[in-house]
Amino acid sequence: MQVPPVFIDMSPEDQAQELRVYLKGLGAEISEDKSPKGIEDDLHKIIGVSETCFKEGQETEVEMVLNDIVSIMVLIPLERSENLILAFCEKLTKAQGTKLSIICLRALWLLFQSLDDRSPMRYPVYYHLIQIAKITDSVKLVYQDIDHLKQQFAKCPPSSDQLQKLYRLLHEVLLKSNQSEQAAMVMIELLGTYTDKNASHAREDAIRCIVSALADPNTFLLDPLLSLKPVSFLEGELIHDLLNIFVSENLATYLEFYKEHKEFVTSQGLNHDQNMQKMRLLSFMQLAESNQEILFEMIEKELQIRPDEVESFIIEVLKTKLVRARMDQSAKKIYVSSTMHRTFGRAQWQQLRDLLHSWRGNLSSVQEGMKSVTAAQLELINQQ
Known part of the structure; x- marks a missing residue:
């Protein structure tokens, strides 16, 4: 998510004074006078009543207020701003309404990006960002993948x-947003964060x-x-x-387990019909690993489906691209060209090693063949 930086040509004290006046004008219980305790106390009081603009201000004005608060907060030394940052995060996560929450998300992202890479406060800010993303279903705006997340905290890793x-x-x-x-x-x-201990x-x-x-x-x-x-x-x-x-294991083993532990499967929130569909796909992959040709009759038996369901099942399998195969309806066969392995252990590594050795041998043969062709052509040129 790209949020433009905020540049304000006035002192933090003057900014705070303008925010006080604006919020008081919206009905906030706050004095227009500067706090004698300094800018930190000023900002603490401003954050305390900042929700006033959520109720009364226009969206552009709300974003301006939040960005002003961020611009002041990042100028305060870390040892004096920790409580301010936490209070600001808490206030923004309580905003009501999707549009307003998106504005709060942008403001927190601006704060996150403005904090020093070594700041331990980046963690609580990011955690609150994800909380708001949950409310607004906008996690894609603040999360790319696990590697990118690690880079964000590379200089100050969380505990x-x-x-x-x-x-x-x-x-x-991520589950809520269908990013399974x-x-x-x-x-x-x-x-992986847990150890043996x-x-x-x-x-x-x-x-x-x-x-x-x-x-x-x-x-x-x-x-x-x-x-x-x-x-x-x-x-x-x-x-x-x-x-x-x-x-x-295969479908038959799953059905035996389900028969004996039906209540357990249900208690875990798992759907038996979906389990059946998945186990059929996995069982078919297992068949494809050891058979280059699979009869429809074998599929009916192993996957426990009716004869009229075989072709539609195979089409669904091919759509997943887990197995690459060709279906011959007239011969009632499937010709497998490749499949994803369900497990990748020692046997699969050995198979891959043998395949790579075979490729290397073939490439050596091609190379030697090309040398022979080149030598023959040179000899022919010399004779002419």
């Missing part, structure tokens, strides 16, 4: 507790991560979750068993 709090909020906001892939990455990053305390986060990944219709590579310490501490629990089914 582990602060990061965990921020990641939890971000995960919630970004939400999954944030949740994995959250679990405190991973056992991450139980709720780990369960939330698993459930979100299982429920997301666009997440199919679930194997990496098993390597996360907080997830490994759940081994032996039903949620861990369910994750393993989605990682490497």
Whole structure:
């Protein structure tokens, strides 16, 4: 989000005086006189009644007031401005109405960008930004991806507790805005903040991560979750068993699990029909890994679908681009050209290694062939 910088050609004291007069004119309970305690006390009182402009001022005037406050606040030394910044953030998160909240979002973003990269106050400002983004469904304005977020705090990293709090909020906001892939990455990053010493305390986060990944219709590579310490501490629990089914088992195994633990699946907020659809896709990927040709009859049996549903199911699979294949309706077959692996362990790395060695061998053969052709052409030229 691009917010233009604010340049005001007057002293902070004069700016504060104008803000006092303006807010009092709107009905705020504030004196027009400067505080004898200095600019910090002036600004503290201005922030305390700044919501008056939310109720009475025009949108452009509200933004001007908030930007004026920011322009004064960033000139005050950090050791004297921390409480002012926190009070300003709290005030803006309480603004009512989408348009007004968007103005507050821009003002906080201006403050965030104006603070020194090494300032520890950038964290609380950003946290409140995400809170407002949740209200306005505008997280895309202040969040790009996890790497960009890390760059924002590279010179003054938040504590582990602060990061965990921020990641939890971000995960919630991204899910709310239907950015499930970004939400999954944030949740994995959250679990990565736990160490061997405190991973056992991450139980709720780990369960939330698993459930979100299982429920997301666009997440199919679930194997990496098993390597996360907080997830490994759940081994032996039903949620861990369910994750393993989605990682490497087939539809029949899921149905057996669901039959025995129906209430558990429902209690996690998971939808059985959506689970079935996802497991069918994953089971088909498993078939495609080991079979270049798949009969319709095998699909009917393994995925438990009717003969008249096979073709439409295959079309849906091809739309996901998880599997590249050609369907032959007359022969009732599917010819697989490639598929995404459900898991990527030692066997897959070995397969990739063998493939790369094969390519290298082929390239060497081509290179030698080209040398022979070049030598033959040179010899022919010399003879002429």
